[in-house]
Every structure is written in C-alpha cells, then in structure tokens.
Amino acid sequence: MQTSRDRILTTHVGSLPRTDAVVALLEQRENGSKIDTAKFGGIIRQSVGDVVKRQVDLGIDVVSDGETSKISYATYVKDRLTGFSEEGSTESAKPHLDLQPFPDLRRKMALLSGKRRFNRVTCIGPVAYRNRGALEEDLSNMRQAIAAAGPAEAFLNSASPGVVASFLPNQYYPSHESYVAAIANAMREEYEAIVQAGLVLQIDCPDLAMSRHATFQDLSELEFLKRAELHVEALNHAVANIPMDMIRIHVCWGNYEGPHTHDIGLEKILRIVFRVNAKGLSLEAANPRHEHEWAVWKQIELPADKILLPGVIDTSTNYVEHPDLVMQRIVRFANIVGREKVMASTDCGFATSAGYGKIDPDVAFLKLGSLVAGAAKASRELWR
Numbered sequence: 001m002q003t004s005r006d007r008i009l010t011t012h013v014g015s016l017p018r019t020d021a022v023v024a025l026l027e028q029r030e031n032g033s034k035i036d037t038a039k040f041g042g043i044i045r046q047s048v049g050d051v052v053k054r055q056v057d058l059g060i061d062v063v064s065d066g067e068t069s070k071i072s073y074a075t076y077v078k079d080r081l082t083g084f085s086e087e088g089s090t091e092s093a094k095p096h097l098d099l100q101p102f103p104d105l106r107r108k109m110a111l112l113s114g115k116r117r118f119n120r121v122t123c124i125g126p127v128a129y130r131n132r133g134a135l136e137e138d139l140s141n142m143r144q145a146i147a148a149a150g151p152a153e154a155f156l157n158s159a160s161p162g163v164v165a166s167f168l169p170n171q172y173y174p175s176h177e178s179y180v181a182a183i184a185n186a187m188r189e190e191y192e193a194i195v196q197a198g199l200v201l202q203i204d205c206p207d208l209a210m211s212r213h214a215t216f217q218d219l220s221e222l223e224f225l226k227r228a229e230l231h232v233e234a235l236n237h238a239v240a241n242i243p244m245d246m247i248r249i250h251v252c253w254g255n256y257e258g259p260h261t262h263d264i265g266l267e268k269i270l271r272i273v274f275r276v277n278a279k280g281l282s283l284e285a286a287n288p289r290h291e292h293e294w295a296v297w298k299q300i301e302l303p304a305d306k307i308l309l310p311g312v313i314d315t316s317t318n319y320v321e322h323p324d325l326v327m328q329r330i331v332r333f334a335n336i337v338g339r340e341k342v343m344a345s346t347d348c349g350f351a352t353s354a355g356y357g358k359i360d361p362d363v364a365f366l367k368l369g370s371l372v373a374g375a376a377k378a379s380r381e382l383w384r
Helices: 021-029 036-058 075-079 104-112 132-148 161-167 176-196 221-238 264-274 291-299 323-337 361-382
Strands: 084-089 120-123 153-161 201-203 247-251 282-284 307-310
Touching: 021 036, 036 361, 075 120, 132 153, 153 161, 153 176, 153 221, 153 323, 161 176, 161 221, 161 361, 176 201, 176 221, 221 264, 247 264, 264 282, 264 291, 291 323, 307 323, 323 361
Parallel strands: 153 201, 201 247, 247 282, 282 307
Antiparallel strands: 084 120
C-alpha cells in the first residue's frame, strides 16, 4: 500500500455512481429476470474501464472499480455464497434509532434517494463460497481497466463478515457467533483472491459503528462493543494469510443525511478498530456529526503500523467542498498524526447501492475533483 511520502495521496471509499444501463441490468439480475450474460458482462466491463479512467483523469491516485458489478456493498455476497434464501425485503426490520421519531423525514428521504433495489435475504443453510466466476470477472475487469488507465494504485472492496451478518439475518446457525464465523471462513477466499491479483483489499466494516444504531440497536453499549470485538476477531481470522499492508478497512456510521443523534462516538470504538490487522483506516471526518472527531487523535495515538484515510469530502449532500476547506481538513490531520500517515479520502461511497442515493452523479465527480485540488494545496503547505 502506497503512502504519502512526498505529497498527500488521494483515494475514496469505493462505490461510485453507476450508469443507467448498469443499474437496469443489476436490478434485473436482483429480481431474478433472465439476462443476456454476454451483454451484461460487456456493459460491466466497459463501465469499469470508463470509471477507472475517469478517476485517473481527475487525479485520484488510488482508484477502485466503483463497485460497478454489485447491487450493494454488503448484500452482493448472496450471489457468491451458499446458504441464503431467494426472497428478501428491501427494508431493514427497524428504522435506524435516529430516524424512528421522524416518519415524515423518512418518507422525504425515500423520495430523494429513490427506491432500494437490493434484497436483504436470510441465511437458511450452510454458508460457503460458491460463485468464484463473479469474483474472477471483477478481478479481470479491474486488471484490464488498470492496464489501460495506469493509476498509481488500485483497490477492490469486499464486505466484512460482520456487515454481512448485519444486513442478512440468520435463521440457520445456532448463534450470532457461529454465523459470523461461517461467513468469515467463506469470505476468506474472496479476500485472498483480491490480494493475489495484486490489488489492495478494502474491507467495509460499518458493523463496527453504524450497526450500533441499526441492526444492534437493542443491545446496550457494552454489549455492542463486545459484539464489535467478536467481529474483529472473525475478520482477523479471515485475513490471517494476507499481509496487513495490503489491507485497508472502512468504518462509518451510515451514508445517509439523517440526524445521526445515536451514532456511537469514535473514541469509544477506535481501540477496537485498531485491532483489525489492516494498515489503512478509512473513517468519516467531514460530515457535521463527525467532523469534530479530528480532536480525538490528540488523545488517542495512531499506531505506528497504520495510516489514516480521513474523509475530507462529505458523501451525503450535493454541496461541493471548496478546495481550501479540503486543504484545511487534511492539514489538521497531518499536523497531528504526520503528513506521511494521511491519505485524503471521502466519508463513504457515493453509491453504496445501485441507483440509490441523493448525490447527483456528475456532482459526485466534482466533489472528487475538489478532493484532488485540496490535496494539492495541502501538499504545498505541508512540504514547503
């Protein structure tokens, strides 16, 4: 994994807006409709190439495939693992704690964001990796796109065992612990394949933060923290064969414009997050609920073997941050943890599920352009 040795490098969390053609195909597949496999593969391949080139042309250093082939960053695994039902709901069992008192707000959010297209299916049998073909297509498409566009570095996203268990309820395993362990054993194959392909592995872990006020809202804070520790142990088991400097993780509190009044504080989870055997730590740090937490790094030291990927661009509004603001955010972190330990990133993905979200696709890329411009300004300030 590259680091900011002579300037601040730029990246993002992974998902980027998908084209209408891609969204239509993913929705057809999700609904079980018959699709033309050759047409599907061709459109996905072309779209990955286009989105990688667009990132490189903007000046993003460490790029992704935009999660183009995935209906959602967490639920896509149902198409690659055994043990899940065919049918599911698009909604969670309960609204997030911060949204429960505001039914009118929930309706307005749904109108702005559009319909959810992914299904939260249920685990009804043994979990194992079965569809290696979909993974191989992702790897092939990314290698081809990298060869054409020539980015400094590239990564692919994969869901953590804990976030899979948070999105897809269990009706088969005798306990949450055994369910998460089974997912970890199955996902090991995907994690290792990404790194063996020469790509940095990003594991998405909102289960270490967002799940506190979402899936696990009925737990006490102490019970949630113990569950987060369990998820970290399962994840570390799954990545045991991978060098930690090829892994980065993303932790967030939910990529939606809500009150977020029940988000657990960064200071309460950070030492648990540190236990993940990963070099890069991607965390929200730009939105109004979490920007103040830059000060946490004054009290809790970043471990010597890790780097910080703070979000300096908000991904839940269509405001385009001024490059000077981006610069200020970057410099603030660099002055605490060291310039070489900071890689500028976004709070979350711009399209964590296909066709869902309020961010205009072109605005998303404007925001990434501001990220690049702000990082350049920060570099001049930090290396002068």
